[in-house]
Structure formats: C-alpha cells, structure tokens
Amino acid sequence: MARDDFSSKVKKKLEERAGHTCSNPTCGRPTSRPGPTYDSSVRVGVAAHIAAASPGGPRFDEAMTKEQRESIENGIWLCSFCAHAIDVVPEAFPADALRVMRRDAESRASIRANSNAAIVDVLAAIDEASAAVQNFINGRDIPVESRFRQLLSESHILLKRDETDEEGKRIWDEAGAYLVEESMRLHHSYMTEVSPLVAKALARISEILPPAEQLLLEKLVREAETAQINRLGRESLGDVFIRVRTLIERR
Ligand SMILES: [Zn+2]
The missing domain is CATH 1.20.120 (Four Helix Bundle (Hemerythrin (Met), subunit A))
Structure with missing residues (x-):
C-alpha cells in the first residue's frame, strides 16, 4: 500500500526545529551523539507521522490529502523508542496531543538556543x-x-x-x-x-x-x-x- 512518506528535506527540518532532541517531554533524549570511532555518530531520531502515512496506520485521517500527510505540519521529531510507543498505543497519543507536544518541544528548543x-x-x-x-x-x-x-x-x-x-x-x-x-x-x-x-x-x-x-x-x-x-x-x-x-x- 502506498505510503505518504516525508521527503528528506522535511525530515531534516523537523530534526533541526526540535533541536536534535526527542519531542516527548518525558524523554527529551538527544537524537544524535558521537559514535565509538572519531568519524562515526549514532542517530536515534525519527520523523514520525502524526496522522499515519497509509490507511490502517495509527491516527490515519482519510480526510487528509497526500500533500497534507507528507507535509511538515504532519510530522513530529522523536527518538526511535518514543516513535515506536506512539504507534503501539495510539489511543494514548491522539493527533491533537502530538501537535501540542511538537509545539512545546520546538518552543523549548528556541528557549535553550536563545x-x-x-x-x-x-x-x-x-x-x-x-x-x-x-x-x-x-x-x-x-x-x-x-x-x-x-x-x-x-x-x-x-x-x-x-x-x-x-x-x-x-x-x-x-x-x-x-x-x-x-x-x-x-x-x-x-x-x-x-x-x-x-x-x-x-x-x-x-x-x-x-x-x-x-x-x-x-x-x-x-x-x-x-x-x-x-x-x-x-x-x-x-x-x-x-x-x-x-x-x-x-x-
Ligand atoms: Zn524519546
């Protein structure tokens, strides 16, 4: 089934806007860190979909267009653990709550930077x-x-x-x-x-x-x-x- 995935540009912007940090306030884990060798890094960040990318997925919204599903507004930057959690128990993470979570996380990233x-x-x-x-x-x-x-x-x-x-x-x-x-x-x-x-x-x-x-x-x-x-x-x-x-x- 076709998935309305994010472009690499959208993923990069989500990561930067979140300040390379998981947006879940109870986690807040940095999503990249140095790897074991001088030229390596470990990345655990995921550009997660708020409304699922394909029918049957968590929080899928059939009223949305393909463009809306793959737009940056439908994304939230999370670590891989939290990205997994929001999809395993989607009832605990409704779309509106994830939008608030993203807004707050970006606001915290601004404050940290400033x-x-x-x-x-x-x-x-x-x-x-x-x-x-x-x-x-x-x-x-x-x-x-x-x-x-x-x-x-x-x-x-x-x-x-x-x-x-x-x-x-x-x-x-x-x-x-x-x-x-x-x-x-x-x-x-x-x-x-x-x-x-x-x-x-x-x-x-x-x-x-x-x-x-x-x-x-x-x-x-x-x-x-x-x-x-x-x-x-x-x-x-x-x-x-x-x-x-x-x-x-x-x-
Ligand atoms: Zn996390």
Missing part, C-alpha cells in the same frame, strides 16, 4: 530598570503623607474654633489639592522615568522564560508597581528585580 546568548542582555535590562526604580524612590524627597497629615491636623484644630472656620476650610482644601497634585506628579514621574525601563526588562526576561513563568512574573511586577506608585511597599519593585536577577543567574 537563553545563553541573551542572558547578559537580560541582566543588563534588569539592572537598568532597578536603577530607575531606586532613583524614583530616592527622588521623592518630600514625605507626602507626613506633609498631608500635618495640613490635616492643622485644619482639624482650626475647624474646632468657630472664628477660624474659614481658615480651617482653606487649609483643608489646600491639603486635598496638595495630595492630588503630588499623586499626579509621582504617577507622571513613574510613567515617564521608570515604567518604560520596567517594560523593556520584562520583554527581555520573557525571551528566556517559558510562557507559564512569564505570566507569573508579569503578575508579580504589576502588583509591585501598583504598590510602588501607591507608596504602600517602598522597595517592592526593586525587590522583585533582585529576586528575578538571582533566579536567572542560577539557571
């Missing part, structure tokens, strides 16, 4: 963002809350005395206006001086982190930023960057 080259850039971006955060913290010379509290207590004392009612209201208004103005100034300064560098550092970190960790990190930074702008946690954003830097250096 991480070492990018790591110096990532650390530099983190340091730049951390310095901006530190400047932002140091630059706030006026203790907003204490000034506001002082104005409030003055107005409070004055409001208790009838004859200075107008004066009390004036100070109260001044305190409110001061707080709004100061919050706006802080927010503006954060948005222009710190936020772009934080965003840049996050983008660089994303290049070397798997998607799940990226989401977690972004959540952490957003929460820290909010706390920072609201002055609830003075060093919180700086702390996040110190933690991330340590994590990346340990990888």
Whole structure:
C-alpha cells in the first residue's frame, strides 16, 4: 500500500526545529551523539507521522490529502523508542496531543538556543530598570503623607474654633489639592522615568522564560508597581528585580 512518506528535506527540518532532541517531554533524549570511532555518530531520531502515512496506520485521517500527510505540519521529531510507543498505543497519543507536544518541544528548543546568548542582555535590562526604580524612590524627597497629615491636623484644630472656620476650610482644601497634585506628579514621574525601563526588562526576561513563568512574573511586577506608585511597599519593585536577577543567574 502506498505510503505518504516525508521527503528528506522535511525530515531534516523537523530534526533541526526540535533541536536534535526527542519531542516527548518525558524523554527529551538527544537524537544524535558521537559514535565509538572519531568519524562515526549514532542517530536515534525519527520523523514520525502524526496522522499515519497509509490507511490502517495509527491516527490515519482519510480526510487528509497526500500533500497534507507528507507535509511538515504532519510530522513530529522523536527518538526511535518514543516513535515506536506512539504507534503501539495510539489511543494514548491522539493527533491533537502530538501537535501540542511538537509545539512545546520546538518552543523549548528556541528557549535553550536563545537563553545563553541573551542572558547578559537580560541582566543588563534588569539592572537598568532597578536603577530607575531606586532613583524614583530616592527622588521623592518630600514625605507626602507626613506633609498631608500635618495640613490635616492643622485644619482639624482650626475647624474646632468657630472664628477660624474659614481658615480651617482653606487649609483643608489646600491639603486635598496638595495630595492630588503630588499623586499626579509621582504617577507622571513613574510613567515617564521608570515604567518604560520596567517594560523593556520584562520583554527581555520573557525571551528566556517559558510562557507559564512569564505570566507569573508579569503578575508579580504589576502588583509591585501598583504598590510602588501607591507608596504602600517602598522597595517592592526593586525587590522583585533582585529576586528575578538571582533566579536567572542560577539557571
Ligand atoms: Zn524519546
């Protein structure tokens, strides 16, 4: 029976895209290694079909054309053990699961390839963002809350005395206006001086982190930023960057 096999070009591309590694995450075996002599190598990689190449085979899909069956989209790079396993128990490896397995394996291969080259850039971006955060913290010379509290207590004392009612209201208004103005100034300064560098550092970190960790990190930074702008946690954003830097250096 005719088999819709992959061309050698498709097989080579699948192997390269998988980074010469079995795509099964529970295996991850390198699919080539040095052989016993200096000029030999051992290859255990297989360009496996997601939907079988001929009728009756595992996951055969009669709706597919010959071109679709032999196209690179229908392939997954596996070691010979895993290639055998997906065909012996095809129920455990449906086509959709194999497509996800391939996508994830290629994503891991990209991260592996990029991480070492990018790591110096990532650390530099983190340091730049951390310095901006530190400047932002140091630059706030006026203790907003204490000034506001002082104005409030003055107005409070004055409001208790009838004859200075107008004066009390004036100070109260001044305190409110001061707080709004100061919050706006802080927010503006954060948005222009710190936020772009934080965003840049996050983008660089994303290049070397798997998607799940990226989401977690972004959540952490957003929460820290909010706390920072609201002055609830003075060093919180700086702390996040110190933690991330340590994590990346340990990888
Ligand atoms: Zn394998």
